[in-house]
Amino acid sequence: MVEVNSNALLANGKCYVYVSQVAALAESEEPILKVEMPAIGTVQQAIGSYVAHLIEDGILSLVESGAVDCSRKTLMRCNIVGTFVLGPK
16 A cells, blocks of 8 residues: 655655555555654753664674675665654755
């Protein structure tokens, strides 16, 4: 099932779904959910720095050990890409 919403942002890359892959389609004009960013204090800054350090070290050690090697990728096999989108719009 696919929701088609004209308010949704477009994404670049190979992220398209072909009509032949869709069992049902629903059209929508609902506004996209917006999440306002909270104020960042010293506690949140410290937690963010700690988590960022864990993630940075974590992926590097996984690549160095061979657990993450991109061998199943078909596009840009030498690049590791991660993404996350959250915000006011």
